[in-house]
Amino acid sequence: MDDTEDTLTPLHPNHVKLMRVIALLVAVPFVIASLVLEVSRVLPVGFFVVPVVLVAAFLVIRVPLRRYHARGYDMGGDRLRVVRGILFHSDTVVPFGRIQHIDVDQGPLQRFYGLATLTVHTAGTHNASVHLPGLANEDAAAMRETIRAHIRRETI
Amino acid sequence: MQSGTPQHTHVLGFAVKAVQGMQNAIVPMAAAYFSMSDQPWAIFAALGIGALIGLLSAGMSYLGWRRLTYTVGAEDIRVESGILSRAARSVPYERIQDVSIEQGLIPRMFGLVQVKFETGAGGKDDLALSFLSEGEGERLREVIKARKDDADAGVISAGAGQDIQDAMAERAAPEPAEVLFSMDEKRLVTFGLFEFSLAVFAVLAGLFQYAETFASVELWDPEFWESWLAGPGSWLSTLGPAAQILGLISGLVTLAIVGSATGLVRTVLRDWGFVLERTPKGFRRRRGLLTKTDVVMPERRVQAITMTTGFIRRRFGWHGLKFVSLAQDSGSASHDVAPFAKPVEIAPIARAAGFAIHPADGTHWHRGSRKFRFDSAVIELLFLCLIAAVVATALAISGKGSPFYALIIAALGLVLASRQMFLWRFDYNALDPNFLFIKRGWLAPKLEVASRVKLQSVEIARGPIAKWRGYATLRLGLAGGTLQLEGLPIDRARELRTAIVTSIGATDFSELGR
Structure with a gap:
C-alpha cells in the first residue's frame, strides 16, 4: 500500500536553507576557535583551519540536502505518514482517528522562511508527539484543518 | 462573548x-x-x-x-x-x-x-x-x-471526567458483582514463597554502613576480618574442613530461608484478601493487609494485557496477568489483576476484558529475523572480545596476572552470542483478526496481547545495520505502555503495519473506552 518512497511528498525547499542557516550558526564558533588557534601558531599552518572548515562545509552544504531528501510525508485519506532519517531511518504512520491534538509551531527563523512545524499528539507512549517540520505555513494550517475535520466527521 | x-x-x-x-x-x-x-x-x-x-x-x-x-x-x-x-x-x-x-x-x-x-x-x-x-x-x-x-452524541460516555483510580470508591449499596479471581491463604503462601527476595540484605547492608560510620568498624576491609580471625575469631580456623563446609551450607540455607520469608511477608502485606470482581462499572480489585486498596477500572480502558511468569514458578504452571491502561497503579503503569494463577484461571479474566491469550484458529506464529539474532550475537561477541583484549593488555603490562585470564571474558562473549542465536527459537509474533500477540523469552516467557484497534500509531525504525541486513523494529503506540517488536524481517513489519493501520482507521479514538 503506502510503503513505497515515491508516493511521499517532499518538504518545502526553504527547509534546506533553514537547516543550512542553523548548521552555519553551529559551525561559526568552531571556525572562529580554529582561526584563533591558527593565529597562536602552536602547530603548522592549516593544521586546525583546514579540517574544521572542511567539516563545517560538509555539515552546512551537504548534510542538510541529504536530510531534506530523506524526509517526506504522505497525507492519506485517513492517516498521516512521516518518514525521516539518513542513518537511523524511521517511518511512522499515525491514523487521524488516533490524533489527540494538533500543534502548528513557528520559530523566528521558520517565520522568516514562511515555514511551520506540524505536530500531532497521540495517546501512545511511543510516538506521543510526531513532528513534521519544513512545511509551508499555509500547508501546515491546511493539513491541520483536514485532520481536524476528519476527527469531527469520524465522531459523528 | x-x-x-x-x-x-x-x-x-x-x-x-x-x-x-x-x-x-x-x-x-x-x-x-x-x-x-x-x-x-x-x-x-x-x-x-x-x-x-x-x-x-x-x-x-x-x-x-x-x-x-x-x-x-x-x-x-x-x-x-x-x-x-x-x-x-x-x-x-x-x-x-x-x-x-x-x-x-x-x-x-x-x-x-x-x-x-x-x-x-x-x-x-x-x-x-x-x-x-x-x-x-x-x-x-x-x-x-x-x-x-x-x-459525543451517539457515543456512550464512559463516565468521562471520572478518574479510574477512584480508590476506596464509596459504595453504600453492594452492587451485583461476579468474582473473577481471588486468592486464599494457601495460594498466597505459595505465591509468597516464589517471591524470593533478598531485599532484606540490602536493608542490612545499609544498616552496616551506619554501623561503620558510628562504630568505626570497617566491615568491607579485609584487614578487619584478618585481625578478627587472628584474635577473637580464631576458633573458626581451628575447626576442621568438614565443619567449615557445614558452616557454608548452613549459611546458604539461612540465606534461602531469609529470602523466602521476606518474599512471604511482602506478598502477604500487599496481596492479602486479593479479590478481583466484575461490576457494572468495570473491574474492581481489592487487596492489602495494612494498606487496603480498592481500584475500579472500566473494561473499555484496558489497552493491552501482559502474561508473565518466573523461571521456577513456570515449572509448577503459575503465571501472572496484568492489564495495561492509562491509569497508574501504585507507581507502575500496569494493573496486577491475577498475580499468581493457572492459565485456565487467566483465560476467563482476559476474556472478560475483551482479550484472548491464544490466537484464533488458523493464525500462524511468525518468528523474528534470523539475521537480527546473528548480528546481535556478532556485536555482543565483538564487544566482549574488545574488553578481553583491553584486560589482556593491562594484565600483560602491569604483570599482576597472566593475560590468559582475559580468555574468561572472551568465553563469556561466546556464551552470550550462542544465547542470542538460541533465543531466536523463542521469539514469536502473531496477528489474528482482533489482536496482536508477542511471545518472547526462554526460561520465563512473556506474552503481550494488544488489541489491534486500541493502538495509536505504528512506526518502522531501522538503523544502518538493520537497513543493510533487511530487518526493522516495529514500534507501536500504546496508551499507558510500550510495545515493540525488535528484529522483524522488513516484509513482515510492513505486512503487520498495513494490517494494523487498516484496523485502526476503521475505529475512531472516541469510540474506544477512555
Whole structure:
C-alpha cells in the first residue's frame, strides 16, 4: 500500500536553507576557535583551519540536502505518514482517528522562511508527539484543518 | 462573548505571572546582597537587581499576555501564543476528557483560576489557560462540557471526567458483582514463597554502613576480618574442613530461608484478601493487609494485557496477568489483576476484558529475523572480545596476572552470542483478526496481547545495520505502555503495519473506552 518512497511528498525547499542557516550558526564558533588557534601558531599552518572548515562545509552544504531528501510525508485519506532519517531511518504512520491534538509551531527563523512545524499528539507512549517540520505555513494550517475535520466527521 | 472570536485571558493574569516571576528575583537579590555585604550600598544594589528582574518579568508577562489569545470555536478550542515564536494549538472537543479548574495561592488573591483541558495525550502535553476570572473559568467549563456532549452524541460516555483510580470508591449499596479471581491463604503462601527476595540484605547492608560510620568498624576491609580471625575469631580456623563446609551450607540455607520469608511477608502485606470482581462499572480489585486498596477500572480502558511468569514458578504452571491502561497503579503503569494463577484461571479474566491469550484458529506464529539474532550475537561477541583484549593488555603490562585470564571474558562473549542465536527459537509474533500477540523469552516467557484497534500509531525504525541486513523494529503506540517488536524481517513489519493501520482507521479514538 503506502510503503513505497515515491508516493511521499517532499518538504518545502526553504527547509534546506533553514537547516543550512542553523548548521552555519553551529559551525561559526568552531571556525572562529580554529582561526584563533591558527593565529597562536602552536602547530603548522592549516593544521586546525583546514579540517574544521572542511567539516563545517560538509555539515552546512551537504548534510542538510541529504536530510531534506530523506524526509517526506504522505497525507492519506485517513492517516498521516512521516518518514525521516539518513542513518537511523524511521517511518511512522499515525491514523487521524488516533490524533489527540494538533500543534502548528513557528520559530523566528521558520517565520522568516514562511515555514511551520506540524505536530500531532497521540495517546501512545511511543510516538506521543510526531513532528513534521519544513512545511509551508499555509500547508501546515491546511493539513491541520483536514485532520481536524476528519476527527469531527469520524465522531459523528 | 460569542464563539469564534479570539479572546484574551484576564488582564490581571499578567500581574499574577509578574508576582510569580518576582520569586525568581529573591535568590539573585540575596546573592547580590551577601557578595557585596562589606559595601554600605549593598542593600541598594540588591533592591536594584530585584526591581530590574521584577520589571523584566512584568514586561515579559505583559507581552506574553498581549500575544496569547484563545478561541472557543464550533469544533475545537484554539490557543495562539508566543512573543517571538508563534505556537498555535488546536484541541477538538471530542478529545477533551476532563476540564479541571485550579487555583493557586497568588491567583486566589486576584480571584483568578487556571483552566486545564486534559486530553489523555501520551506526552502529558495538555492545554492550560492561565489565568481567567473565576466566572469565565466556570462558564468555559460549562460551554466545553455542552459542546463535548454534542460531539459525543451517539457515543456512550464512559463516565468521562471520572478518574479510574477512584480508590476506596464509596459504595453504600453492594452492587451485583461476579468474582473473577481471588486468592486464599494457601495460594498466597505459595505465591509468597516464589517471591524470593533478598531485599532484606540490602536493608542490612545499609544498616552496616551506619554501623561503620558510628562504630568505626570497617566491615568491607579485609584487614578487619584478618585481625578478627587472628584474635577473637580464631576458633573458626581451628575447626576442621568438614565443619567449615557445614558452616557454608548452613549459611546458604539461612540465606534461602531469609529470602523466602521476606518474599512471604511482602506478598502477604500487599496481596492479602486479593479479590478481583466484575461490576457494572468495570473491574474492581481489592487487596492489602495494612494498606487496603480498592481500584475500579472500566473494561473499555484496558489497552493491552501482559502474561508473565518466573523461571521456577513456570515449572509448577503459575503465571501472572496484568492489564495495561492509562491509569497508574501504585507507581507502575500496569494493573496486577491475577498475580499468581493457572492459565485456565487467566483465560476467563482476559476474556472478560475483551482479550484472548491464544490466537484464533488458523493464525500462524511468525518468528523474528534470523539475521537480527546473528548480528546481535556478532556485536555482543565483538564487544566482549574488545574488553578481553583491553584486560589482556593491562594484565600483560602491569604483570599482576597472566593475560590468559582475559580468555574468561572472551568465553563469556561466546556464551552470550550462542544465547542470542538460541533465543531466536523463542521469539514469536502473531496477528489474528482482533489482536496482536508477542511471545518472547526462554526460561520465563512473556506474552503481550494488544488489541489491534486500541493502538495509536505504528512506526518502522531501522538503523544502518538493520537497513543493510533487511530487518526493522516495529514500534507501536500504546496508551499507558510500550510495545515493540525488535528484529522483524522488513516484509513482515510492513505486512503487520498495513494490517494494523487498516484496523485502526476503521475505529475512531472516541469510540474506544477512555
